[in-house]
Amino acid sequence: SVASRLRQEFDDYVSQFRDTANFAAYDASYGALIAGGANERFGTLRADLDGLVQSLAQRRASLASDAVRDSVAAQKMLAVLGLGATLITLLGSVAVGRSIARPVLRLTAMMNQLAAGDTELAVPGTQRRDEVGAMARAVGVFRANQVARREAELSLRRTNFLFDAALNSMLQGMIVWGPDQQVLLVNNRFYEIVGMPQGCLTTGLKPRDVAEIAIGHGLHPGSSVAVITGKITAILSAGCPMHFEQEMSPSLVVQLASQPMANGGAVMTFEDITEKRQKEAQIVFMARHDALTGLPNRTLFKEHMEAMLQAGEQGEAAGTAAFGVLCLDLDHFKEVNDTLGHPAGDELLRQVAVRLRDCVRDGDMIARLGGDEFAIVLASQPGGAPDAASLASRLVASVSAPYEVQGHNIVIGTSIGIALSDPGLSSADMLKRADVALYRAKEERGTFAFFEPGMDKHLQARLGMEADLRMALQRGEFELNYQPLYNLAQDRVTGLEALIRWNSPTRGRVAPTEFIPLAEQSGLIIPIGEWVLRTACAEAAAWPDHVRVAVNLSVIQTRNRHLVGLVRDALECAGLPAHRLELEITESVLLQDTEAVMTMLRTLHDMGVRVSMDDFGTGYSSLSYLRRFPFDKIKIDRSFISDLRGGAGASEASGDATAATFAAAASNAAMIVRAIVGLGENLGISTTAEGVETAQQFAQARQNGCAEVQGYFISPPRPADEVMDLLRRLDATLPAIARRGVAAPA
Numbered sequence: 001s002v003a004s005r006l007r008q009e010f011d012d013y014v015s016q017f018r019d020t021a022n023f024a025a026y027d028a029s030y031g032a033l034i035a036g037g038a039n040e041r042f043g044t045l046r047a048d049l050d051g052l053v054q055s056l057a058q059r060r061a062s063l064a065s066d067a068v069r070d071s072v073a074a075q076k077m078l079a080v081l082g083l084g085a086t087l088i089t090l091l092g093s094v095a096v097g098r099s100i101a102r103p104v105l106r107l108t109a110m111m112n113q114l115a116a117g118d119t120e121l122a123v124p125g126t127q128r129r130d131e132v133g134a135m136a137r138a139v140g141v142f143r144a145n146q147v148a149r150r151e152a153e154l155s156l157r158r159t160n161f162l163f164d165a166a167l168n169s170m171l172q173g174m175i176v177w178g179p180d181q182q183v184l185l186v187n188n189r190f191y192e193i194v195g196m197p198q199g200c201l202t203t204g205l206k207p208r209d210v211a212e213i214a215i216g217h218g219l220h221p222g223s224s225v226a227v228i229t230g231k232i233t234a235i236l237s238a239g240c241p242m243h244f245e246q247e248m249s250p251s252l253v254v255q256l257a258s259q260p261m262a263n264g265g266a267v268m269t270f271e272d273i274t275e276k277r278q279k280e281a282q283i284v285f286m287a288r289h290d291a292l293t294g295l296p297n298r299t300l301f302k303e304h305m306e307a308m309l310q311a312g313e314q315g316e317a318a319g320t321a322a323f324g325v326l327c328l329d330l331d332h333f334k335e336v337n338d339t340l341g342h343p344a345g346d347e348l349l350r351q352v353a354v355r356l357r358d359c360v361r362d363g364d365m366i367a368r369l370g371g372d373e374f375a376i377v378l379a380s381q382p383g384g385a386p387d388a389a390s391l392a393s394r395l396v397a398s399v400s401a402p403y404e405v406q407g408h409n410i411v412i413g414t415s416i417g418i419a420l421s422d423p424g425l426s427s428a429d430m431l432k433r434a435d436v437a438l439y440r441a442k443e444e445r446g447t448f449a450f451f452e453p454g455m456d457k458h459l460q461a462r463l464g465m466e467a468d469l470r471m472a473l474q475r476g477e478f479e480l481n482y483q484p485l486y487n488l489a490q491d492r493v494t495g496l497e498a499l500i501r502w503n504s505p506t507r508g509r510v511a512p513t514e515f516i517p518l519a520e521q522s523g524l525i526i527p528i529g530e531w532v533l534r535t536a537c538a539e540a541a542a543w544p545d546h547v548r549v550a551v552n553l554s555v556i557q558t559r560n561r562h563l564v565g566l567v568r569d570a571l572e573c574a575g576l577p578a579h580r581l582e583l584e585i586t587e588s589v590l591l592q593d594t595e596a597v598m599t600m601l602r603t604l605h606d607m608g609v610r611v612s613m614d615d616f617g618t619g620y621s622s623l624s625y626l627r628r629f630p631f632d633k634i635k636i637d638r639s640f641i642s643d644l645r646g647g648a649g650a651s652e653a654s655g656d657a658t659a660a661t662f663a664a665a666a667s668n669a670a671m672i673v674r675a676i677v678g679l680g681e682n683l684g685i686s687t688t689a690e691g692v693e694t695a696q697q698f699a700q701a702r703q704n705g706c707a708e709v710q711g712y713f714i715s716p717p718r719p720a721d722e723v724m725d726l727l728r729r730l731d732a733t734l735p736a737i738a739r740r741g742v743a744a745p746a
Helices: 002-026 028-073 079-115 131-168 188-194 207-216 225-238 274-288 298-313 333-340 342-359 385-400 427-442 455-475 512-522 525-540 563-574 595-607 622-628 647-654 656-683 695-703 720-740
Strands: 173-177 183-186 242-249 252-260 266-272 324-331 365-370 373-378 403-405 408-410 413-420 448-450 478-487 492-504 508-510 548-552 581-585 610-616 633-636 686-689
Touching: 002 028, 002 131, 028 079, 079 131, 173 188, 188 252, 188 266, 207 225, 225 252, 225 266, 252 274, 274 298, 298 365, 298 373, 298 427, 324 385, 324 427, 333 342, 333 408, 333 595, 342 365, 342 373, 342 385, 342 403, 342 408, 373 385, 385 413, 385 448, 413 427, 427 448, 427 455, 455 492, 455 512, 455 525, 478 525, 478 720, 492 512, 492 525, 492 720, 508 512, 512 525, 525 548, 525 563, 548 610, 563 581, 563 595, 595 610, 633 656, 656 686, 656 695
Parallel strands: 413 448, 492 548, 548 581, 581 610, 610 633, 633 686
Antiparallel strands: 173 183, 173 266, 242 252, 252 266, 324 373, 324 413, 365 373, 403 408, 478 492, 492 508
């Protein structure tokens, strides 16, 4: 009965374990759950097997005891038969032990090893047809199920590992929601994107829980938990795919996609597109702004003007003054680029942009139109034209203040043209008017001008002259005239100043005061100045050795980094010694106070070229520069020489009432001239009196100690082909005049 019961238990256990293994192959967690029942049944089976073994052992002991007892009781009877029975019983008990008990014990031990996880054992006795064989086959099934279960678990682990790797290697963050709108899964990438701690969103959270945690970690600033909860719930309840952008924080923009699942849940993915949107915004910004200064460019400037004009047409600006447009052009900016290089020019433009921003109001727009050109849209305001003029004055003063750029002290200026809007006027017309006014302002530089009717004609005339000026050099329309410089100590001409003249076939003789400023503004002074220098050196090479040639340099020429090379080449080509060339500069050159200019002047001086300061006394920094640079000569400005006139002549011309005034002016001028001459003598610098037009001025210049005189009293400028005759005539006549002397006015 025990064996039958064990056989039934083995059959039941085999069936139950097979079911356990089948479930484990598909669902490890559930298989592990029901395996507990199979393990309990196995424990029961093992206990029953232990009971059977003990029963067999007791039975064998009982049989042996009975045999001994029967043998002692019947030793006299059937001794031989009893002994045989005993032997048979003993042999039977041994056979039972060997054929049943030992295999069962081995199977029991094997079951324990299988339960511990050792599946590499071979199961003995599976070929037997008795109860032991049934047990062995049941153990074999158990072993096979253990092997299948282990392989299923390994496969599930590999699948889970690959799934986790794929899930956390995604570029997108992911939240998987169940059909009950609870969080089922969140990958690591989601936490990385939103900046939340890993694992803060646990399984089972509802939309409101997620909203509270997100807001608590700084996401969705300015939004309430209810609002965010409503958005999440709406997405989960939509039941259809959704794609949209969401700004989760000022520094985080995500592309959110929601894909519904068949079970009613949804998969939300989050892609960080912050950098992408920033680059797109940067591209849009750069398309409408200047890369160097960050100011609006010409495109945005025109759009703003169009909007202002449209607002005026629609009456939105009713009761306010018309808006204005200011066009600004930097004076002398090109020279900064030429002397210090473009990096310095770029830094200067950035500093100018900062100053312009400081001058305007919040409602005004500043734009960089290109190069050194800026424009401002002055918003509508009650002041109208006076306010535009006030702003322009502030701009001129601010831009003209010195700049510190790469260790250089730079001074530039600005010219401003102003146009005010009129009904029916287009943005292009307004800009054109402002440009026309700018051209007028640039004629004086450092000032501003409003557009006025008739300026167009003036501009056209100016542009026409500029076009003719560009062709004049190619057509050979320029020539040089020379005005002598008479040395009072040597009583002879020791130099001639080269003065350019333009003989236009259509305009006739154009005065230098008309075309020189235009040449400087247009940049044509560079090629024209080179022509003057080369021509003057070539023509002076034919003069007597004691006669020098003086050439004027404009501010723009001195900023040309190639000037030293140009002077050296001009001297070599003409065969003129360097000491016979004298370069005249004005204080406007020195006001730039750039090390490059000072280095250039020192290099020229070291070459042997003489350097003189023209128009001395009219600036503000003369004395300091006389100390910093070893000038060879200073030319006293003609304004002081013109006041050196006699009181009698003044009385005859103007009457006694003004005679005293002229006499006082003459006295003051004489003191200034003597002071300049004394300063020059102490510094070892010679002095030249410019603008000597009368005998009295000639005598006064000599009496006050001037080394040289220049002016119409000596000779007006004469063409180059008359120089030799002029020198012979002046050297023959002027010494007699100088020796005879002219009575100076009292």
